[in-house]
């Protein structure tokens with residue numbers, strides 16, 4: 001078992017890191033201030049650099065590289081901020097991977113090249129006001145009539161809502177109960193009858209829009225049917241890869257907080273010596289480092305084992321869950337080790353702590369992941385519902 005990156009991967013990592021450190025910090029600060037998403041201009045720049053759709057097929061403008069290569073790119077950008085990394089996250093790990101795996105040729109041709117050039121961001125609309133963890137309670141309805149699909153219902157918490165150009169919308173496509181009736185439809189932002197609620201304000205995730213979505217007799221051609229009723233497990237298979245993107249974002253936030261505080265503890269002096277000379281500080285740093293290394297290995301295992309395909313639910317859930325807990329712990333410790341400076345908005349750690357928390361809710365809450373892990377262990381799903 002080889003745990004080292006290839007020379008090509010090391011070169012990729014270094015070039016993305018250089019770009020990110022040179023060009024993104026000012027943009028990230030401006031986004032944090034304004035709460036406005038990444039500009040189309042920067043998205044196109046990412047496209048030119050090959051940072052979008054790293055792991056998508058080169059036939060559609062993607063990089064044709066591995067999921068691990070995509071992890072490498074995403075991590076370096078997300079170390080600057082999750083907002084500047086969001087279009088990369090969506091293009092390499094988001095719902096366009098479901099389009100790439102399950103979409104018909106027309107759908108792939110009309111969307112994926114735009115994703116890879118930066119013109120299109122695809123967001124996922126799964127959650128609803130009464131269907132969060134209990135996702136299979138969703139009620140948004142899609143009816144097929146001839147060559148048209150008509151969608152009615154409401155979605156909540158969609159990251160990118162109103163800003164993203166295209167949405168993969170989970171819908172009830174038949175009367176079959178629970179997961180059996182669920183499929184997904186691809187809906188463009190401009191579709192008549194689609195409207196967005198007011199912008200939600202999160203604790204972190206500034207620069208990543210979130211809003212309710214209302215579908216009022218929205219009609220799209222049958223080619224936009226991504227997955228018919230009965231395809232919920234396929235959608236969840238693709239979502240296993242999204243979990244690896246969530247894991248990468250968590251890892252990047254944690255790693256960058258750690259890097260910052262490691263340097264800080266070697267600069268700041270109290271009682272006439274560097275903070276790092278206090279044994280309690282050393283222990284905190286070691287604990288942070290141990291968690292980071294473990295999170296990285298779990299992530300790499302999940303994506304490397306997936307090769308060009310999709311990761312297993314067990315490995316992706318273990319990686320996500322561990323990284324979600326790690327990023328909360330590491331950013332919390334980083335803040336504490338910086339004392340008053342950690343709590344100040346003049347320093348980067350408080351933003352990292354705010355951004356950190358969301359990942360353990362987005363993409364399935366931590367405790368739900370733990371249920372998935374045990375479910376994979378015993379090889380059966382557990383019924384969460386009242387009898």
Ligand SMILES: Cc1cc2nc3c(=O)[nH]c(=O)nc-3n(C[C@H](O)[C@H](O)[C@H](O)COP(=O)(O)OP(=O)(O)OC[C@H]3O[C@@H](n4cnc5c(N)ncnc54)[C@H](O)[C@@H]3O)c2cc1C
Nearest residue numbers: 124125126127132133157158159358361362363365367384
């Ligand atoms: C930053 C962020 C980004 C998001 N982006 C998107 C997006 O792009 N698209 C989208 O569709 N949704 C998105 N979401 C929504 C997210 O998927 C849901 O918030 C999440 O699935 C939890 O659903 P809920 O908020 O309704 O919480 P609930 O389902 O009400 O759960 C609340 C808590 O109850 C506990 N709980 C519930 N059920 C169980 C159970 N069976 N076993 C154990 N504990 C349980 C858990 O601790 C859970 O955290 C995002 C959320 C956040 C915070």
